[in-house]
Amino acid sequence: MEVRLASGLQKDSIVDGSGIRTVIWFQGCLHHCYMCHNPETWDLNGGIVFDLDDIKEEIKNLKYQSGITLSGGDPFFQAESATEIAKYAHECNLNVWCYTGFTYEELIEADDDKKNLLKNVDVLVDGRFENEKKSLACKFRGSTNQRIIDVPKSIEQGDIVLLYED
Numbered sequence: 001m002e003v004r005l006a007s008g009l010q011k012d013s014i015v016d017g018s019g020i021r022t023v024i025w026f027q028g029c030l031h032h033c034y035m036c037h038n039p040e041t042w043d044l045n046g047g048i049v050f051d052l053d054d055i056k057e058e059i060k061n062l063k064y065q066s067g068i069t070l071s072g073g074d075p076f077f078q079a080e081s082a083t084e085i086a087k088y089a090h091e092c093n094l095n096v097w098c099y100t101g102f103t104y105e106e107l108i109e110a111d112d113d114k115k116n117l118l119k120n121v122d123v124l125v126d127g128r129f130e131n132e133k134k135s136l137a138c139k140f141r142g143s144t145n146q147r148i149i150d151v152p153k154s155i156e157q158g159d160i161v162l163l164y165e166d
Contacts, residue, residue: 001052003081004028006041006073008050009058011065017097017123017140019066024055024085026072031101035131037142041073052081056088067095067122076100079113086120096121101128104149104160123163124149139164 006025013021025038027047032039041047059068068089075082075098086096098121100107107118107126118124125141125148133143140148153161 001081001084003050003052003055003078003085004045004047005050006038006047008048009055011062013069015140016069016071016099017067017125020064021067021069021097022059022062022065023069023071024075026070026075026078026082028077029072029074029101030077031074031128033101033129033131035134036129038072044077047073052084055085059085059089059092059094062092062094065094067097070096070098070121072099074100074102076102076107076110076114076117079111079117083113083117083120086117090120095123097123097125099125103127104147104151104154118151119155121151124151 004027006027010023013023016023027041028044029042070082089096104126107114125146127146130143130145133145135144148163150161150163
């Protein structure tokens with residue numbers, strides 16, 4: 001299976017989720033948020049094509065990382081391959097954070113591929129970036145409308161459970 005990424009894996013991030021993380025920058029996003037900090041990732045046909053097995057090999061060889069973060073672009077536009085990456089990260093005892101312009105509510109009602117990815121994410125940072133709600137005080141997100149959601153607890157309880165509240 002092929003995956004279209006904006007670039008390779010970025011190791012040792014401390015701003016894309018809790019702990020020390022490896023970020024996988026997916027290519028493709030149709031949200032086109034005003035003042036997005038990654039507009040070069042919007043083109044669904046841009047970026048670099050990677051083989052999924054090569055990405056898994058890099059994940060297997062990670063050292064001193066708390067988990068991986070799926071970002072972009074928007075990983076939900078490549079939900080099937082992002083799900084395979086998330087599942088493999090869990091097999092390697094890594095947690096999975098995911099950034100998306102979709103809301104949790106949209107994803108819970110989405111197609112099976114998107115729902116399957118959601119079910120394999122530990123923490124979801126949801127919602128489009130809104131420049132008029134931008135705040136440097138936001139933890140792990142760019143605007144105050146975005147939420148940091150504990151996905152397993154939210155699914156279990158049938159209601160959104162926030163991991164961090166400001």
